Amino acid sequence: MIANFGFGILLITFFVTVYSAVAASFSNPKGLAFFFRGVPTKRARLIADWLDNRDNPQRAASMVESARRAMLLTWPLLTLAAGLLIYLLINNHFEVQFVYEVTSRSMPTYLKVTAWWGGQAGSLLFWSWLMSAFASLVTLRKWDRDREFLPWVILVSCVTLAFFIGMTVFFENPFAQLYQTPAGVDAHILQPANSILFTPEDGRGLNPLLRHPGMIIHPPMLYLGFVSFVIPFAFAIAALITGRTDDRWIRITRRWTLWAWLFLTFGLVLGGRWAYDVLGWGGYWGWDPVEIAAFMPWLTGTAFLHSVMIQEKRGMLKHWNMLLVILTYDLVIFGTFLTRSGVLSSVHAFAQSAIGPLFFGYIVITFVASVGLIIYRWGGLKSETEMTSLLSREALFLFNNLLFMSILVVCFWGVIYPLTSELFTGAKVTVGPAYYERANGPLFATLMFLMGIAPLSAWGHSTMKTLGHAIWKPTVGAMAVTAIVFATYARNAYAVIGFFLVALVIFVTLYEYWRGARARQKGQGENIFTAFWNLTGRDRRRYGGYIIHLSMMLMAIGILGIELFQVETQGTLEVGQQKSIGGYDVVYEDIARFTGSDGREVTRAVLGVYQDGAYLGELNPRIDYYFDAQQSMTIPGQRSTLKDDLYILLVNWEPASATGATFKIFVNPLVNWLWMGSLLFLVGIVIAAWPDKDPERVVVPAGKRVRQASAAD
Amino acid sequence: MKINKFVIGGLLILGAVVFLIWNAASSTSEFFMTVDELNAKSSDIVDKNLRVSGAVIGDTIRYDPQSLTLTFEVAHVPADGPEIETEGGLAEALHQAVIDPSRERMTIVYVGVKPDLLRHEAQAIVTGHLAADGVFYADELLLKCPTRYEEAVPDQAGN
Numbered sequence: 001m002i003a004n005f006g007f008g009i010l011l012i013t014f015f016v017t018v019y020s021a022v023a024a025s026f027s028n029p030k031g032l033a034f035f036f037r038g039v040p041t042k043r044a045r046l047i048a049d050w051l052d053n054r055d056n057p058q059r060a061a062s063m064v065e066s067a068r069r070a071m072l073l074t075w076p077l078l079t080l081a082a083g084l085l086i087y088l089l090i091n092n093h094f095e096v097q098f099v100y101e102v103t104s105r106s107m108p109t110y111l112k113v114t115a116w117w118g119g120q121a122g123s124l125l126f127w128s129w130l131m132s133a134f135a136s137l138v139t140l141r142k143w144d145r146d147r148e149f150l151p152w153v154i155l156v157s158c159v160t161l162a163f164f165i166g167m168t169v170f171f172e173n174p175f176a177q178l179y180q181t182p183a184g185v186d187a188h189i190l191q192p193a194n195s196i197l198f199t200p201e202d203g204r205g206l207n208p209l210l211r212h213p214g215m216i217i218h219p220p221m222l223y224l225g226f227v228s229f230v231i232p233f234a235f236a237i238a239a240l241i242t243g244r245t246d247d248r249w250i251r252i253t254r255r256w257t258l259w260a261w262l263f264l265t266f267g268l269v270l271g272g273r274w275a276y277d278v279l280g281w282g283g284y285w286g287w288d289p290v291e292i293a294a295f296m297p298w299l300t301g302t303a304f305l306h307s308v309m310i311q312e313k314r315g316m317l318k319h320w321n322m323l324l325v326i327l328t329y330d331l332v333i334f335g336t337f338l339t340r341s342g343v344l345s346s347v348h349a350f351a352q353s354a355i356g357p358l359f360f361g362y363i364v365i366t367f368v369a370s371v372g373l374i375i376y377r378w379g380g381l382k383s384e385t386e387m388t389s390l391l392s393r394e395a396l397f398l399f400n401n402l403l404f405m406s407i408l409v410v411c412f413w414g415v416i417y418p419l420t421s422e423l424f425t426g427a428k429v430t431v432g433p434a435y436y437e438r439a440n441g442p443l444f445a446t447l448m449f450l451m452g453i454a455p456l457s458a459w460g461h462s463t464m465k466t467l468g469h470a471i472w473k474p475t476v477g478a479m480a481v482t483a484i485v486f487a488t489y490a491r492n493a494y495a496v497i498g499f500f501l502v503a504l505v506i507f508v509t510l511y512e513y514w515r516g517a518r519a520r521q522k523g524q525g526e527n528i529f530t531a532f533w534n535l536t537g538r539d540r541r542r543y544g545g546y547i548i549h550l551s552m553m554l555m556a557i558g559i560l561g562i563e564l565f566q567v568e569t570q571g572t573l574e575v576g577q578q579k580s581i582g583g584y585d586v587v588y589e590d591i592a593r594f595t596g597s598d599g600r601e602v603t604r605a606v607l608g609v610y611q612d613g614a615y616l617g618e619l620n621p622r623i624d625y626y627f628d629a630q631q632s633m634t635i636p637g638q639r640s641t642l643k644d645d646l647y648i649l650l651v652n653w654e655p656a657s658a659t660g661a662t663f664k665i666f667v668n669p670l671v672n673w674l675w676m677g678s679l680l681f682l683v684g685i686v687i688a689a690w691p692d693k694d695p696e697r698v699v700v701p702a703g704k705r706v707r708q709a710s711a712a713d
Numbered sequence: 714m715k716i717n718k719f720v721i722g723g724l725l726i727l728g729a730v731v732f733l734i735w736n737a738a739s740s741t742s743e744f745f746m747t748v749d750e751l752n753a754k755s756s757d758i759v760d761k762n763l764r765v766s767g768a769v770i771g772d773t774i775r776y777d778p779q780s781l782t783l784t785f786e787v788a789h790v791p792a793d794g795p796e797i798e799t800e801g802g803l804a805e806a807l808h809q810a811v812i813d814p815s816r817e818r819m820t821i822v823y824v825g826v827k828p829d830l831l832r833h834e835a836q837a838i839v840t841g842h843l844a845a846d847g848v849f850y851a852d853e854l855l856l857k858c859p860t861r862y863e864e865a866v867p868d869q870a871g872n
Binding site: 280395399403406410413414417418421427428429431432434440570572631632633634649652661 | 722734740741826829
């Protein structure tokens, strides 16, 4: 009953979004006519002429208002649908297929709630729900100066929303119920003839690997990032359709883009942390197709964040920015499909899912249509200035963009390689992590080098001499650090290059801070701390960006450490025996097996950790066996310090055998810097994106409106 | 003149990327094969980098915790999406593969931690090489259990 009601709500929401999209496009007959002019038939031209004659400002305004209100209706409707689904999940309504697939009686309530995004049908609904929230938020902003964008932003949001809701209504319905028919048990939306509702005793349960705090926050974060990138795309399309192709759309969506980027980055980091804590293979990133799918929009999004600055400052790269935001949008759709479709290990598996071709069709259509719009507006997107110097800030930014795109190409090529190779050579060939590391390594290194020199180069014109003058101090500092690292820590060539680049970027960034603060100290007579504070506050995007650069370098330290210096050992120990690795002595002391909460059997080992004879503490790697899912989970015992992580896995222990327990031990140097870097990243991006200096975001009483600071920063 | 140096720069980057991809792909790519294909031409591909997928046969799983040596057999499953569809989906295809004694089988040896997902009727995707004795030595072992979960989790073991 509730399931039917939920399905009804979804169906209504689908029609509401379709209505909103249609109303939004009809509100502007001229804009609509523009589409029909693209179709080379006589009838299309007649329709276009007819539409052109129907331009009526008054009716247009009421149509837009109608579309806007319809759009605002979607969020409450989807919230209701989601509430119903959560009700079904919490109350063990296993007759609903989705509930049966992702929950079981033994799961605690909070996990039953988060099981909402634990499966494909639910996560499509979750995506739609977030999307409608963001679209509603954006329609509630003040539109006075951008009236003409509104219908097209609504159109793009509603088309996207309609696509995702349509998926849940017609293909992956979270409210489909199990019915017993003469032919067997099957899921249906409506009750088939001669059938009775079938309620299984218990559900299959959420995969134990997903029952982890990291996995509870990770998908929503990633989805928030995915969804909020739709907004800049919507404005870009609005700008293209209306022909208002100055940088207005970029200024409106700048903060959206930053928040989107924040969520996406954090989603990726949390995913890595989850892999590190739960998957039990000693790593955090495996260049899995799913990971790459989430990483690709991050690459284009990061490139976009950088290149919009060139458009704002110099009026260049307008086509490029449009292309980047379109690519990001389509990669977001692709990522949503790939991360939740459950068809990953082989690219051949795409065909297995009914929704695969639809996703591909949608991506192709939106991409072709958007690129068509860019070509149509090509003239209006011409650069206002020319790039002259190879070392100018804008040239280095362009180079940075090309590097991000190169990494994207490497990743994309890796994902589609099995398909292309089969097409052209007949052999199915895949590539593993080694491919990505080898091809991306030099690109990442060059990117870091650019991160080092770009902040010191000037806009417009810059030469070797001016750049050299600015950079020599940080370079000397970085060389000194590298020499110390070489003498005391590592002589691996990759490590030396890597640590040099890290040190260079850190010194350049700090040097930039110091120069700015000194200038204020002298000019304004502030003390150095106030000067730092005001400096950051006055140009948040720049100095927030520098903090983000620093955080990336901390992450790079962690990545260099674990990638280049990880050591591991494994072996079977009897109680009292010890094993030594990386300066640690690990003594196996005890083991116990007991019944834990949440329907699992826990096997937990106790190991004492010593260093140079001094007792450091005990670690408890364990194996959790889940009866409902018949699956075990290997939870490492970890001891984290700034220098390294001691990471112990309990591999095997049979109570009956006298051979002892088997352990696998990793020492992961410097990996903690990766997680610390991600926290600093949060600080940096909050500084860069904090919405207090943009008067458009502040509700200003009419008549007292301050000057729009669109030229700020 | 001014445009030229940017064009040259762009071409250099393009060339570098093509080289990086080609270089990395040619030295690290793995040939994806089914058990059938592997057994059919096992002599040509000895010691090549291979990736094979198959259905795990539960009774054959042996694990020696002393040496961390894991041995098991997999049965042939088709690699093509449509072919798997005609067998009734991946779960059904794996089930069919396991109960059919006439299917081609292959022994896999993997040294390392026994993955949590390794069990009867799971899909194993192994990366490694085929030795002259006909045994597949895996460096990497990935598992998927479509029967119980629609969720596919990147479960990685070893590197």
